[in-house]
Every structure is written in structure tokens, then in C-alpha cells.
Amino acid sequence: MLFKTKFIPLAIALAFAGSAGAQEVIKIGHVAPVSGPSAHLGKDNENGAKMAVEELNAKGIKIGGKPVKFVLVLEDDGGDPKQGTAVAQKLVDAKVNGVIGHLNSGTTIPASKIYFDAGIPEISPATTQTKYTQQGFNSAFRVVANDAKLGGTLGAYAVNKMGVKKIAVIDDRTSYGQGVAEEFVKGAKKAMPGVQIVGKEFTTDKATDFNAILTTIKAKNPDVIFFGGMDSVGGPLLRQMKALGIKAKYMGGDGLCTESLPKLAGETAVPVVTCAEAGGVPPELQKNMDDFHARYKKKYNMDVQLYAPYVYDSVMTMAAAMQQANSAEPAKYLPVLQKIKYQGVTGLIEFDAKGDIKDGSLTLYNYNNGTKTITSVIK
Known part of the structure; x- marks a missing residue:
């Protein structure tokens, strides 16, 4: 017991x-x-x-x-x-x-x-x-932030800050790529109704050869090419754009705006990229x-x-x-x-x-010789 x-x-x-x-x-x-x-x-x-x-x-x-x-x-x-x-x-x-x-x-x-x-x-x-x-x-x-803000802001920035008058657009046919490209065009047209959309082309999210669409775009001499898609396609596209001697500026949304872009595009091919990240913080x-x-x-x-x-x-x-x-x-x-x-x-x-x-923020970036630098944070 x-x-x-x-x-x-x-x-x-x-x-x-x-x-x-x-x-x-x-x-x-x-x-x-x-x-x-x-x-x-x-x-x-x-x-x-x-x-x-x-x-x-x-x-x-x-x-x-x-x-x-x-x-x-x-x-x-x-x-x-x-x-x-x-x-x-x-x-x-x-x-x-x-x-x-x-x-x-x-x-x-x-x-x-x-x-x-x-x-x-x-x-x-x-x-x-x-x-x-x-x-x-x-x-x-x-x-x-969503594409309406992201793409629209980039479109307005291209017209108002970069002085763009002729735009060519390429998207990768994905939901994201098409969406951000459409909003970019809307934003540009709203900022300047007379802006010219000189070309609309598309590729896929797995493509590697862009010579045909880039040759078509080159003949139209745009001030900027906007790419709707991810860096895995946008980087090689930029490399081929440079190889063809296209002088247009290059823009894209958050899918393009990565640390890997310079490597994917070729280190020396990224001095003219402007992109936006769908987020960001003010200096404080x-x-x-x-x-x-x-x-x-x-x-x-x-x-x-x-x-x-x-x-x-x-x-x-x-x-x-x-x-x-x-x-x-x-x-x-x-x-x-x-x-x-x-x-x-x-x-x-x-x-x-x-x-x-x-009140979603956007952060605008430029690439300068392969280095990604903040241009501004926009609310």
C-alpha cells in the first residue's frame, strides 16, 4: 500500500x-x-x-x-x-x-x-x-501595392520625368506580365494623352530568343521599351536588345527589379534600366x-x-x-x-x-553599371 x-x-x-x-x-x-x-x-x-x-x-x-x-x-x-x-x-x-x-x-x-x-x-x-x-x-x-499603382506610376514617370513620347511594350503573356504592361500604358496615356504606343509585342515566360520582336520594335525607334514579366526573361531580353544596337531606355515592374538582373542581362548591359518595386519604406x-x-x-x-x-x-x-x-x-x-x-x-x-x-508604397530604382540604386519612394 x-x-x-x-x-x-x-x-x-x-x-x-x-x-x-x-x-x-x-x-x-x-x-x-x-x-x-x-x-x-x-x-x-x-x-x-x-x-x-x-x-x-x-x-x-x-x-x-x-x-x-x-x-x-x-x-x-x-x-x-x-x-x-x-x-x-x-x-x-x-x-x-x-x-x-x-x-x-x-x-x-x-x-x-x-x-x-x-x-x-x-x-x-x-x-x-x-x-x-x-x-x-x-x-x-x-x-x-497592386499593378494599377505600380504600372500606372511607372507610366506617368516615363512621360513626366523621362520625357518619353514613343513607347513600345513587350509582355510575357502571364497574368502579371500582361497586367503590369496594360497599367503602364494606361498611366502613360493619362499623363500625356498624345503619347504614342508604337508597338505591342509579346513573348512567353520561358522564352530565350527575342530577335524577331526586337527587330520589329527597333524599326519603330521607341524612346522606351517596357517589359512586363520576370527578370529571368527580362534580363536576356535586355542583353539581346543591346546586341541589336537598340538605344531605347528599358523599364519594367517589380519582376524585373531584382538583384539578379545585372547578371542575367550581362553585367555591362544595365545602365539604362528604370523599374519599380511594389513596396518600400520612407527614410525614417x-x-x-x-x-x-x-x-x-x-x-x-x-x-x-x-x-x-x-x-x-x-x-x-x-x-x-x-x-x-x-x-x-x-x-x-x-x-x-x-x-x-x-x-x-x-x-x-x-x-x-x-x-x-x-497606402501601399512603391520604390523606383535605376541600375547604374550593374548597381541597383533607389531613385525615390512614392506613396
Whole structure:
């Protein structure tokens, strides 16, 4: 009997201790193209998500009074819409608590309906196609400015600041590429109704030979060529543009505006590029962004390519909504996410009724002999 009276309290104590120490697992899905031509950008996004989750777990966060552990469920959509919807369904089946992604508009838009139907919040750190948040899905958010602002601002900048009068446009036929190119033309025409669109050509997001369309454009002698697409195509296109002796300036959206562009274009071929990143911080907040870049480089021994800070902030914003709601259940934290105000490294994150970031910034850049330099930050 003496043995039993000592044993029972010990067993109860051990069981209680185990229960108290148990962590609730919160699964955050992350989708980006970590294979294919934009793999360098997808890996950059993935690294940003990993940094955020590691830092969240180091803080020992409790939600609903219980210790939690955040776990990333990583998926590769290859930048392909069909693959994007397949991995979206995979994440739904895995019962993730939320999704960060996708990178490309062409994969994000079709996947967003799958998340909406499942009631799972999605924050895209990179999708700029205007349509994404115009589908009526209350689960879809983005932390960067959309193409209407990005392309439109670049179009106005080309006319008002660069003195452009004749424009040629090339897009890669993706949802993103077509969208940003169309908004660029709208912005240019609004700024100067008499601006001439002397050529509209298109390629694909996997093309490598652009001589035919560039020869056609060269004959029209444009002041600027605007490319709607990613750096993996935009870089080689610029290289061939230079080889053909085309003197026009070269512009593009955020997909072009990467650290890898000079290498993809040939180091000496990038003195005349103007592009915009769908985000950016004013000078008073630049230290936060600089600190993130330094931490990223120390951890991964490489520079941020493009959207890693926005991925990091997307994860942190979602986690903040869960903490404020005292629940990681999508139905419970989604209303909080819709009204969130989170101060991230990229600035204040707050969404409008459609899920677009309020007062989204743009950062204009030029490349000078292969070096990417900020021209201005525009609200």
C-alpha cells in the first residue's frame, strides 16, 4: 500500500507536467516557385518565411493560454497555374491554419479560390495583379501595392520625368506580365494623352530568343521599351536588345527589379534600366529594413533578392492576428486579420475592404553599371 500511495501522485504529476508542456502546432503554408526560371525569387521568399517562423518560435508565444509552435509547410508551384492549384489543394487537405503566397499572380489568383472555399486566410507578399483582390474573397490579402499603382506610376514617370513620347511594350503573356504592361500604358496615356504606343509585342515566360520582336520594335525607334514579366526573361531580353544596337531606355515592374538582373542581362548591359518595386519604406523607417537585410545576409550568406522582407512581414502579421484573436482557427482570426494594424519592417500593414494594403508604397530604382540604386519612394 505504501508503494501505491507514492506511485499514484507521481504519475499524476508526470501526466500534468506533460500536458502543461505540450505545444499546439500551428501550420503555416508557404508557396513559391523554388523550381523553374524564378527559383531564385521563390527561394528568397522561402527564406523570409523561415526567418519569421524561427523568430516566432524563439519568443515562446502562447495563444489562447497554450504554448504554440509554428511549423512551415513548404510547397513549390513552379510558377505554373496548374501546379499552383494542386499545391493549394494539398495545403487545404493538410489543414494548414493560413497560407503565405504565392509569388506569381498567375498562380496566386486561381489558388485563392481554393483557399477561400476552405475558409483559409492567404496573404500574398508579392502578387500585384489587380484582379487578385477584386474577386470578392474575404480571405485574400496582399502586403504590396497592386499593378494599377505600380504600372500606372511607372507610366506617368516615363512621360513626366523621362520625357518619353514613343513607347513600345513587350509582355510575357502571364497574368502579371500582361497586367503590369496594360497599367503602364494606361498611366502613360493619362499623363500625356498624345503619347504614342508604337508597338505591342509579346513573348512567353520561358522564352530565350527575342530577335524577331526586337527587330520589329527597333524599326519603330521607341524612346522606351517596357517589359512586363520576370527578370529571368527580362534580363536576356535586355542583353539581346543591346546586341541589336537598340538605344531605347528599358523599364519594367517589380519582376524585373531584382538583384539578379545585372547578371542575367550581362553585367555591362544595365545602365539604362528604370523599374519599380511594389513596396518600400520612407527614410525614417529605412533602418528597420536595413537591419532585416543585414540579418538575412548573415543567416543565408546572400543578399535579399526582392520580396523576402514582405514574406517575413506577412508571416508576422498573420501570427499577430492569431495572438489578438486568441486562436489559430481560421474562422476566428480572419476577422481580426481584416482589421489588423501591424508595424513591420516594411512599414505599417493595414488592409482595406478588398484586402489590398492601405497606402501601399512603391520604390523606383535605376541600375547604374550593374548597381541597383533607389531613385525615390512614392506613396
